[in-house]
Structures are given as C-alpha cells and as structure tokens.
Amino acid sequence: MVSETMTTNTMTADPILKVEHLSMRFGGLMAINDFSFEAQRGEITALIGPNGAGKTTVFNCVTGFYKPTMGMITMRQKGGKEFLLERLNDFEITRDAKVARTFQNIRLFSGLTVLENLLVAQHNTLMKASGYTVLGLLGLPGYKKAAAESIEVARHWLEKADLIARADDPAGDLPYGAQRRLEIARAMCTGPEVLCLDEPAAGLNPRESLALNELLRSIRKDSGTSILLIEHDMSVVMEISDHVVVLEYGQKISDGTPDHVKNDPKVIAAYLGVEDDEVEEVIEEIEEIEGTAGGSH
Numbered sequence: 001m002v003s004e005t006m007t008t009n010t011m012t013a014d015p016i017l018k019v020e021h022l023s024m025r026f027g028g029l030m031a032i033n034d035f036s037f038e039a040q041r042g043e044i045t046a047l048i049g050p051n052g053a054g055k056t057t058v059f060n061c062v063t064g065f066y067k068p069t070m071g072m073i074t075m076r077q078k079g080g081k082e083f084l085l086e087r088l089n090d091f092e093i094t095r096d097a098k099v100a101r102t103f104q105n106i107r108l109f110s111g112l113t114v115l116e117n118l119l120v121a122q123h124n125t126l127m128k129a130s131g132y133t134v135l136g137l138l139g140l141p142g143y144k145k146a147a148a149e150s151i152e153v154a155r156h157w158l159e160k161a162d163l164i165a166r167a168d169d170p171a172g173d174l175p176y177g178a179q180r181r182l183e184i185a186r187a188m189c190t191g192p193e194v195l196c197l198d199e200p201a202a203g204l205n206p207r208e209s210l211a212l213n214e215l216l217r218s219i220r221k222d223s224g225t226s227i228l229l230i231e232h233d234m235s236v237v238m239e240i241s242d243h244v245v246v247l248e249y250g251q252k253i254s255d256g257t258p259d260h261v262k263n264d265p266k267v268i269a270a271y272l273g274v275e276d277d278e279v280e281e282v283i284e285e286i287e288e289i290e291g292t293a294g295g296s297h
C-alpha cells in the first residue's frame with residue numbers, strides 16, 4: 001500500500017510553489033531562518049505554528065509585501081512559466097504570477113454591494129478591454145463583452161460562496177462569515193493559480209467554519225487552484241489540508257500529511273510549550289484524563 005506521505009510528496013510531485021532557504025531579518029530579530037518547503041499543484045497546503053512563529057512573515061514574502069533578506073521563492077504556472085517572486089512587486093505577483101491573497105483583517109469595500117466588490121476585483125481585465133480610453137468604456141464591443149464576462153465570473157463565485165441572494169446588498173451588511181467568503185470569492189475572480197489565505201477561519205462560528213471548508217474544498221476540486229493557508233483553527237487545518245508545514249521560531253519543525261504532523265512529538269511539544277522529551281509524559285496524562293472523562297459518561 002502506498003503511504004499517505006508518499007502520495008503527497010513523491011507520486012504527485014509537481015510543485016507550484018518552491019520556497020528555498022528563506023530568511024527574513026527585522027533588525028536584530030531573525031524572524032525566518034533558512035526555511036524551505038514546497039506546495040504541490042492542486043493541493044491545500046497549511047502553514048501552522050505557535051504565535052510569533054513567522055507564518056505571516058512567510059506569507060508576506062510570498063505575496064511581495066516584504067522583500068526577504070535571503071532565499072528564493074519560485075512559482076511555476078501550469079503552462080510551465082516560472083516567476084521568482086522575491087524579485088517582483090506585490091501587484092506583479094498578483095497580476096502576472098497569478099498569486100492572490102486575503103488578509104487577517106477583512107478588507108472589503110463595505111459601502112459597495114457584494115457584486116460590485118467582485119467587479120472591482122476584475123478592474124484590470126476591464127480596463128484592458130476598454131483600451132484605457134473613455135471612448136472604449138462607452139462604446140467598444142470588446143469592452144461590452146468583457147463587462148458581460150466579468151458579471152458571469154462574479155455570479156459563478158457568488159454561487160460557489162453561497163452569496164448569490166445577497167448580491168445587491170452592501171458588503172458591510174453581511175455577517176462576518178459571509179464577508180470572509182466574499183473576500184475569497186473576490187480573490188478567485190482574479191483567476192489565481194495560487195490562493196493565499198491568512199487565517200480564513202478566524203472569528204468564525206462552527207457553522208460558518210463548515211461553510212468555509214466547503215468553499216475551499218470546492219475551489220480545489222473545481223478550479224484546480226492551489227491553496228496556501230495560515231490557520232490557527234486545527235479543525236479546519238486537519239480537515240481540509242493535503243499537506244501541513246509547521247514553523248517554530250522561524251524554522252521548519254515538521255512537514256507532511258495532517259496525520260503525520262498531528263502525531264509528531266516536535267509539533268505537540270511546540271504547541272504545548274514543553275520540551276520534546278516531556279511530550280510522551282504529557283500525552284499519557286491527556287489520555288488518562290480522556291479515559292477518566294470517557295468512563296464517567
């Protein structure tokens with residue numbers, strides 16, 4: 001039988017994103033120190049780790065918000081074209097390399113409607129079709145066609161995100177979980193090959209969390225977009241990820257399938273804040289407590 005780890009790392013090896021020897025220094029602090037990992041095409045890769053481990057810094061390097069102190073970040077599109085992301089500006093990473101992102105804090109245009117938010121996301125395509133002229137905006141058939149297509153793309157993602165009934169409502173009126181899904185739908189309207197999500201489940205209730213899982217799974221299945229996510233909610237990470245990479249103090253401590261990572265003593269130690277050799281003792285204690293709780297029901 002082929003092990004799960006092999007399925008992820010060997011048999012389907014087709015990395016869309018390769019991070020090699022990444023380091024990021026902030027003054028005297030080495031926030032990321034010689035960190036390498038690969039995200040496979042068509043998979044959901046989660047980056048996890050305790051607070052301050054460096055997850056957001058890695059994200060900011062991948063998406064061009066920070067220029068790394070050292071290291072290489074290669075994005076290989078499905079046609080084979082390669083981009084060295086550390087050399088590009090953030091807007092080029094979105095526009096040319098086709099890496100989209102969402103943020104920890106929701107950044108929607110709250111006064112615009114839900115649909116309008118998705119049309120704004122397609123601004124680049126629409127402006128190109130207008131020939132960048134007012135006349136183009138008013139009369140060019142190419143523009144009209146592009147505008148109709150943009151509405152179609154928006155409708156598609158509104159349906160996927162279960163937001164079609166709210167299309168004409170101001171984005172700011174949506175419940176929190178729906179705003180998170182709208183952000184993801186907006187990122188998808190740019191046609192990304194990699195979607196980077198910064199804590200998409202933060203602040204969601206269990207029902208909203210389930211809706212998010214469903215949306216992310218359908219993105220992977222239907223669009224083939226690869227997803228890289230940072231997430232604290234382990235139920236989301238373990239349920240939807242194909243591959244999990246764990247950071248602690250800016251260095252990789254584990255890398256593999258959710259099952260592999262979940263049972264890795266180094267990861268357990270990092271999350272519990274104990275030394276590696278104390279892990280077994282702590283696990284035994286937890287099992288005892290679980291046994292006692294199970295027995296009392």
Ligand SMILES: Nc1ncnc2c1ncn2[C@@H]1O[C@H](COP(=O)(O)OP(=O)(O)OP(=O)(O)O)[C@@H](O)[C@H]1O
Nearest residue numbers: 026027029031049050051052053054055056057058
């Ligand atoms: N712009 C910055 N200037 C200085 N230090 C920074 C900067 N950004 C991050 N850091 C530091 O780098 C380290 C890693 O921070 P980062 O935000 O990447 O961690 P994280 O794993 O995303 O944490 P959290 O889970 O709390 O969001 C921290 O010690 C943080 O204080």
